[in-house]
Amino acid sequence: MRLVLLDLDGTLTDSAPGILGSIRTTYTELGLPLPTEQQLRGFVGPPLTENLLGHGVPPERLDEAVAAYRRSYATGMYDNAVYPGIPAALAELRASGARLVVATSKPEPFAVRICAHLDLTRRVDAIAGASMDGVRGTKSQVVARALRMAGPGVEGPPVMVGDREHDVHGAGEHGIATVGAGWGYGAPGELAAAGAVTVVDDPGGLTRAVLSALG
Numbered sequence: 001m002r003l004v005l006l007d008l009d010g011t012l013t014d015s016a017p018g019i020l021g022s023i024r025t026t027y028t029e030l031g032l033p034l035p036t037e038q039q040l041r042g043f044v045g046p047p048l049t050e051n052l053l054g055h056g057v058p059p060e061r062l063d064e065a066v067a068a069y070r071r072s073y074a075t076g077m078y079d080n081a082v083y084p085g086i087p088a089a090l091a092e093l094r095a096s097g098a099r100l101v102v103a104t105s106k107p108e109p110f111a112v113r114i115c116a117h118l119d120l121t122r123r124v125d126a127i128a129g130a131s132m133d134g135v136r137g138t139k140s141q142v143v144a145r146a147l148r149m150a151g152p153g154v155e156g157p158p159v160m161v162g163d164r165e166h167d168v169h170g171a172g173e174h175g176i177a178t179v180g181a182g183w184g185y186g187a188p189g190e191l192a193a194a195g196a197v198t199v200v201d202d203p204g205g206l207t208r209a210v211l212s213a214l215g
Helices: 016-030 037-041 048-054 059-076 086-095 108-117 139-149 165-172 190-194 203-214
Strands: 002-006 098-107 126-130 159-162 177-181 198-200
Touching: 002 139, 002 203, 016 037, 016 059, 048 059, 086 098, 086 203, 098 108, 098 139, 108 126, 126 139, 139 165, 159 165, 159 203, 165 177, 165 190, 177 190, 177 203, 198 203
Parallel strands: 002 098, 002 159, 098 126, 159 177, 177 198
Antiparallel strands: none
16 A cells, blocks of 8 residues: 655645634734734744744744644634545545545644544544644654554555645655645745655646656
């Protein structure tokens, strides 16, 4: 059985409304200048702490900012939707014999709740995410957890599907190639520059691209 790792935000789901709403709330609560709209778009996908520190949150207030974000996101996470065509693509990949594991930088408890809410849980075999305490936070660490959760019987190298450069780099640290989700939140050219083996324009082309990458 072949293994496919799937990013969540910007790959399986259009999660920007809930994430960005919670980010705006966080900066307002902390009394810090709000990032620009273009900067806010970059918050979708990469680890939260990395983005907060890179956009005006002082290191000594990071824990405060994370706590504020999580309070808001406890309800904001449901302002979210599965991209059209994703359920069919997941079904096709499973029918081909692939094992599907979500690998997201989002804290795992949030990812599990979101997948259940959006009826994705039954469409995948496992859900791996970051830890709430920050010990497991980088994409590479999440990919390592996803590989452990995949279980026995996996044959050949896996393939990652993601929409941001950190998906490509995190998977690459494990020797895993990435198929780029061009419908997500990456900037133009970002996935190709990061080294994605191919970039797919819409979910309708995902199955063929992944099966080609699996070889």
